[in-house]
Amino acid sequence: xxxxxxxxxxxxxxxxxxxxxxxxxxxxxxxxxxxxxxxxxxxxxxxxxxxxxxxxxxxxxxxxxxxxxxxxxxxxxxxxxxxxxxxxxxxxxxxxxxxxxxxxxxxxxxxxxxxxxxxxxxxxxxxxxxxxxxxxxxxxxxxxxxxxxxxxxxxxxxxxxxxxxxxxxxxxxxxxxxxxxxxxxxxxxxxxxxxxxxxxxxxxxxxxxxxxxxxxxxxxxxxxxxxxxxxxxxxxxxxxxxxxxxxxxxxxxxxxxxxxxxxxxxxxxxxxxxxxxxxxxxxxxxxxxxxxxxxxxxxxxxxxxxxxxxxxxxxxxxxxxxxxxxxxxxxxxxxxxxxxxxxxxxxxxxxxxxxxxxxxxxxxxxxxxxxxxxxxxxxxxxxxxxxxxxxxxxxxxxxxxxxxxxxxxxxxxxxxxxxxxxxxxxxxxxxxxxxxxxxxxxxxxxxxxxxxxxxxxxxxxxxxxxxxxxxxxxxxxxxxx
Amino acid sequence: xxxxxxxxxxxxxxxxxxxxxxxxxxxxxxxxxxxxxxxxxxxxxxxxxxxxxxxxxxxxxxxxxxxxxxxxxxxxxxxxxxxxxxxxxxxxxxxxxxxxxxx
Amino acid sequence: xxxxxxxxxxxxxxxxxxxxxxxxxxxxxxxxxxxxxxxxxxxxxxxxxxxxxxxxxxxxxxxxxxxxxxxxxxxxxxxxxxxxxxxxxxxxxxxxxxxxxxxxxxxxxxxxxxxxxxxxxxxxxxxxxxxxxxxxxxxxxxxxxxxxxxxxxxxxxxxxxxxxx
Numbered sequence: 001x002x003x004x005x006x007x008x009x010x011x012x013x014x015x016x017x018x019x020x021x022x023x024x025x026x027x028x029x030x031x032x033x034x035x036x037x038x039x040x041x042x043x044x045x046x047x048x049x050x051x052x053x054x055x056x057x058x059x060x061x062x063x064x065x066x067x068x069x070x071x072x073x074x075x076x077x078x079x080x081x082x083x084x085x086x087x088x089x090x091x092x093x094x095x096x097x098x099x100x101x102x103x104x105x106x107x108x109x110x111x112x113x114x115x116x117x118x119x120x121x122x123x124x125x126x127x128x129x130x131x132x133x134x135x136x137x138x139x140x141x142x143x144x145x146x147x148x149x150x151x152x153x154x155x156x157x158x159x160x161x162x163x164x165x166x167x168x169x170x171x172x173x174x175x176x177x178x179x180x181x182x183x184x185x186x187x188x189x190x191x192x193x194x195x196x197x198x199x200x201x202x203x204x205x206x207x208x209x210x211x212x213x214x215x216x217x218x219x220x221x222x223x224x225x226x227x228x229x230x231x232x233x234x235x236x237x238x239x240x241x242x243x244x245x246x247x248x249x250x251x252x253x254x255x256x257x258x259x260x261x262x263x264x265x266x267x268x269x270x271x272x273x274x275x276x277x278x279x280x281x282x283x284x285x286x287x288x289x290x291x292x293x294x295x296x297x298x299x300x301x302x303x304x305x306x307x308x309x310x311x312x313x314x315x316x317x318x319x320x321x322x323x324x325x326x327x328x329x330x331x332x333x334x335x336x337x338x339x340x341x342x343x344x345x346x347x348x349x350x351x352x353x354x355x356x357x358x359x360x361x362x363x364x365x366x367x368x369x370x371x372x373x374x375x376x377x378x379x380x381x382x383x384x385x386x387x388x389x390x391x392x393x394x395x396x397x398x399x400x401x402x403x404x405x406x407x408x409x410x411x412x413x414x415x416x417x418x419x420x421x422x423x424x425x426x427x428x429x430x431x432x433x434x435x436x437x438x439x440x441x442x443x444x445x446x447x448x449x450x451x452x453x454x455x456x457x458x459x460x461x462x463x464x465x466x467x468x469x470x471x472x473x474x475x476x477x478x479x480x481x
Numbered sequence: 482x483x484x485x486x487x488x489x490x491x492x493x494x495x496x497x498x499x500x501x502x503x504x505x506x507x508x509x510x511x512x513x514x515x516x517x518x519x520x521x522x523x524x525x526x527x528x529x530x531x532x533x534x535x536x537x538x539x540x541x542x543x544x545x546x547x548x549x550x551x552x553x554x555x556x557x558x559x560x561x562x563x564x565x566x567x568x569x570x571x572x573x574x575x576x577x578x579x580x581x582x583x584x
Numbered sequence: 585x586x587x588x589x590x591x592x593x594x595x596x597x598x599x600x601x602x603x604x605x606x607x608x609x610x611x612x613x614x615x616x617x618x619x620x621x622x623x624x625x626x627x628x629x630x631x632x633x634x635x636x637x638x639x640x641x642x643x644x645x646x647x648x649x650x651x652x653x654x655x656x657x658x659x660x661x662x663x664x665x666x667x668x669x670x671x672x673x674x675x676x677x678x679x680x681x682x683x684x685x686x687x688x689x690x691x692x693x694x695x696x697x698x699x700x701x702x703x704x705x706x707x708x709x710x711x712x713x714x715x716x717x718x719x720x721x722x723x724x725x726x727x728x729x730x731x732x733x734x735x736x737x738x739x740x741x742x743x744x745x746x747x748x749x
Binding site: 487489490493514515555558 | 586587590594597598601602604605606613616617620623624627630631633634635636638639642643646647650651654655658659661662677680681683684685687688689691692713714717718721722725726729732733736739740743744746
């Protein structure tokens with residue numbers, strides 16, 4: 001048994017449990033140190049994950065768990081996201097009367113769930129890792145228990161999430177009935193979805209369940225409310241981490257386990273992608289709340305990333321990985337600013353950002369850069385990611401005309417999104433504040449985390465080749481039959 | 482003669498009843514209960530298929546169902562704690578009275 | 585005999601399940617919870633008919649026991665009565681029910697289309713074999729579920745604790 005392969009996940013879980021235990025003996029005024037320790041520990045695990053080479057896929061626990069290049073890429077991404085989210089949490093939890101250690105421990109547990117999901121090669125591991133992530137998120141979303149919007153967002157996420165897991169379980173039950181096994185059977189047999197009606201309907205239900213995690217169109221209702229109501233660090237983790245885990249599983253299921261079914265369902269997937277792009281972008285236009293706007297824009301970004309799935313090739317998967325890394329940097333920076341720039345209890349209204357460049361030039365520049373990257377303006381990372389995704393669709397359009405409209409919809413969506421992203425930039429730099437407000441002090445930890453995101457946005461945009469190479473290598477590990 | 486199909490039909494109907502309840506009821510506790518019904522339908526499906534698949538795979542299905550029951554219990558526990566916390570703020574457990582999150 | 589028991593348990597599960605989500609006689613959540621408990625017990629009867637004896641016991645102990653007690657406890661604690669005064673929105677309810685029925689029909693059709701042997705081999709082994717498999721083949725999911733329960737417990741304690749101030 002290759003249990004050593006699971007070291008990173010085990011270490012994250014141990015860190016979370018250790019944090020909970022240490023919390024018992026830590027005096028109230030020293031709780032911040034626990035958060036620093038958690039950040040340090042997670043960064044150490046991230047560094048340690050580079051000891052694993054991306055060689056041939058290795059299996060553990062009877063083939064249930066796979067460690068290949070793609071799993072490793074996703075794990076590093078999730079660990080990085082976790083470090084930034086912890087930094088945001090440390091800053092944000094000054095608003096709570098207590099609970100810093102619990103908040104950080106739950107973030108770590110959610111990250112461990114995402115990492116298990118990245119290695120899932122069996123329906124049972126897929127299910128329990130997704131549930132570990134989701135159940136932890138129910139609490140993380142509603143963690144500000146004295147603030148009503150946070151609790152309401154929690155209930156909304158819980159009910160829709162439980163509904164999604166019911167679909168997922170039912171779908172897996174049907175797939176099990178059709179194939180007689182709970183394994184993915186990706187690398188040995190001909191893959192799922194060859195023939196049986198049970199498997200086809202089951203996979204459709206699984207798609208609905210996983211679609212909830214990424215926020216694609218028929219399962220997107222939770223996104224704006226939950227992003228708005230949740231504490232900003234939770235929303236950051238939800239946007240960058242939960243979406244990444246959802247895409248890791250979608251890539252595994254659609255490209256590795258059930259490629260035939262994915263080919264058969266391609267028109268539906270294209271429709272979902274187009275509808276997500278249009279819905280997310282059009283609904284984001286009238287929004288005044290920064291976090292709600294990011295919620296709608298996350299639906300649109302899920303649509304862009306689905307473009308990489310509908311081409312059903314390794315190049316598309318590589319584009320998704322690249323895009324996810326860039327999206328994570330930009331959206332983490334945006335939520336970090338949302339955590340820092342507003343007073344406790346103040347709704348995150350965009351007009352309230354007026355004069356931010358005088359209150360804190362650093363935060364203003366960070367939010368502006370993040371918005372420009374999300375909009376996809378060169379030379380930032382968002383541009384290159386969108387270019388890669390669109391390139392795949394346009395190339396596919398030469399083979400089959402039906403891809404043409406999808407490329408058109410995606411372009412229209414991108415152009416529409418300029419309007420609301422620049423609305424935020426305009427609010428920061430070109431609108432007069434209603435009242436003079438005091439400057440914002442950015443702590444060293446939060447400043448460093450924000451700096452890391454900004455370096456990612458700029459560096460991966462100007463020199464995309466290292467990240468692109470890593471994404472290609474990771475997607476090369478996909479066992480596409 | 483009762484075959485696996487009979488069980489699958491019962492499970493599908495239970496799932497439908499649960500889904501209809503989850504979509505129509507406004508009381509969040511009743512919605513949670515409807516979702517429990519859906520999860521039970523899925524479990525019934527797995528057990529029926531597991532019996533059909535024989536011992537080796539059937540035990541996998543049974544173990545899955547045990548995990549699913551534990552997770553469903555955890556989910557409803559968190560859900561009820563959340564409903565309690567909301568009830569402290571506002572004396573109601575209905576989903577549609579949330580002005581801050583409308584639109 | 586077993587065929588008869590199947591029809592009894594199936595009918596009880598379906599009728600009690602229906603009464604739990606849409607009771608035409610009473611809109612009291614307490615009645616719904618009790619009907620749900622009946623439905624869960626009937627499902628455990630179906631488990632037993634499928635030779636999943638241990639799961640039948642787990643179903644009664646955890647679902648019909650622990651989970652339903654939790655539901656009843658919260659319903660009684662909150663003293664939910666307003667539900668009786670409310671009217672479900674008819675059109676939305678009809679649409680949702682139609683959608684759910686269509687989905688159920690689709691799933692049943694899929695289930696009936698995917699054939700199988702009419703007389704399956706008996707599922708051997710009770711708790712002992714399941715326990716062994718749980719700690720060998722299924723060790724990883726089992727441990728992750730354990731971590732999940734810790735996370736849920738921390739969350740529940742945090743959410744239901746009264747604010748100190």
